Amino acid sequence: MSVPCQQPAAPPAASVPPFTPAPATRRPAVDWRIRFAALSLIWGFSFLLIKVGTQGFAPFQVTLGRLLAGTAVLAVAMAMRRERLPRSARTWGHITVAAFFLNALPFSLFSYAELTIPSTLAGICNATSPLWGMALSVVALSEDRPTRRRVAGLGVGFLGVLTVLGAWQGFSGLDLPGTGMALLASFSYAVGWIYVRRTLAGTGSSTLTLTGSQLFIGTLQLAVVTPVFTSAPDTFPLLPTLSVLALGALGTGLAVLLQYGLVQEVGPTTGQMVTYFIPVIATAAGVALLGEQLTWNTPVGAVIVLAGAALTQSRPSATTAARTRTAGDRTKRLSRT
Numbered sequence: 001m002s003v004p005c006q007q008p009a010a011p012p013a014a015s016v017p018p019f020t021p022a023p024a025t026r027r028p029a030v031d032w033r034i035r036f037a038a039l040s041l042i043w044g045f046s047f048l049l050i051k052v053g054t055q056g057f058a059p060f061q062v063t064l065g066r067l068l069a070g071t072a073v074l075a076v077a078m079a080m081r082r083e084r085l086p087r088s089a090r091t092w093g094h095i096t097v098a099a100f101f102l103n104a105l106p107f108s109l110f111s112y113a114e115l116t117i118p119s120t121l122a123g124i125c126n127a128t129s130p131l132w133g134m135a136l137s138v139v140a141l142s143e144d145r146p147t148r149r150r151v152a153g154l155g156v157g158f159l160g161v162l163t164v165l166g167a168w169q170g171f172s173g174l175d176l177p178g179t180g181m182a183l184l185a186s187f188s189y190a191v192g193w194i195y196v197r198r199t200l201a202g203t204g205s206s207t208l209t210l211t212g213s214q215l216f217i218g219t220l221q222l223a224v225v226t227p228v229f230t231s232a233p234d235t236f237p238l239l240p241t242l243s244v245l246a247l248g249a250l251g252t253g254l255a256v257l258l259q260y261g262l263v264q265e266v267g268p269t270t271g272q273m274v275t276y277f278i279p280v281i282a283t284a285a286g287v288a289l290l291g292e293q294l295t296w297n298t299p300v301g302a303v304i305v306l307a308g309a310a311l312t313q314s315r316p317s318a319t320t321a322a323r324t325r326t327a328g329d330r331t332k333r334l335s336r337t
Contacts, residue, residue, distance in 0.1 A: 035258050039255055042250050044284075045282070047110070047122045047285070048282070048286060049244070050122070051118075051122075051286075053066075054111055054115055055237075056233075056236075057240055062244055063104070063226075064223060066248035067103060067219040069245050069252065069253060071219050071253075073254060073257075078208060083206060083208055086209065086210070088203070094195075094196075094199040098196050098214050099218035102188070103215060104218045104221040107185075109181045109184055110182060113185065118290075119286040120286035123278060125182035126278065126279065128187075129189045130275070131158060132186060133193060136191065150313075153308045153314070155308070160301045161183075165301075207260055208256075208260055262274075276306050279302050279306065
């Protein structure tokens with residue numbers, strides 16, 4: 001499981017290191033389409049759960065709770081599969097950085113953002129991660145050169161962001177700090193993925209081990225920060241408490257296992273398609289269950305963002321790639337003569 005796979009899009013509750021797991025040894029009892037739908041629902045409802053959680057707890061407490069619950073689920077899964085923790089201090093150092101950018105920072109930013117912005121907007125901001133990843137890969141990943149289609153997707157995606165934010169109205173009525181934190185959280189995911197691809201590929205550890213270790217370190221990071229900025233809660237209101245537990249156990253624990261199995265069975269390309277359902281479900285949940293208002297530019301902009309994200313994730317066909325390699329070989333031969 002040390003082979004890097006195609007950069008995944010951004011899940012809100014569990015950022016899995018981009019590695020391709022080994023082929024499954026047996027066929028799962030539940031069809032992959034059902035698991036795909038379950039994963040879409042879990043991650044789509046994560047933004048609603050964050051919103052409800054912040055109604056009873058401070059944002060850092062919501063993040064710490066979800067990381068604790070998620071780590072517990074993965075710890076059980078690792079024990080059942082007899083996974084071994086990484087032994088290299090260097091690997092643990094890279095995991096610490098990854099935990100900050102893929103868990104501690106974005107989880108906290110989304111929690112703070114949803115104090116002032118709707119969960120629907122947070123879900124749509126989350127969908128911009130492939131756009132940030134595309135922009136950063138131009139600089140950070142020399143082997144991931146952009147094509148014209150992917151550059152076009154980047155432009156289309158950010159046009160969608162401006163549509164969602166109502167740029168032509170001067171961002172009137174928009175909570176800029178909250179929206180900025182949600183976009184920064186999405187950007188943090190992209191930074192973390194690129195860092196992981198450059199540092200943790202080839203470690204010999206499984207995706208499950210790396211992710212479980214990453215969540216554990218993220219929990220430690222929040223355990224240090226939370227007491228400094230918040231005081232212990234006096235009460236544990238039922239609905240916010242259940243929301244945080246569900247956010248961690250389902251959205252940060254079970255969802256990782258579902259995605260892990262999907263990538264094993266159907267590959268990373270199909271597995272990452274779940275990203276395009278997340279903002280749709282987040283929007284539907286926010287409007288239907290939280291009564292959030294929805295103006296025309298929000299769904300229209302979301303569609304444009306997803307279209308741009310899809311273009312940035314496209315890869316040339318095998319035929320096109322072969323032609324490109326052939327043309328490059330011819331150029332090299334001519335230059336030698």
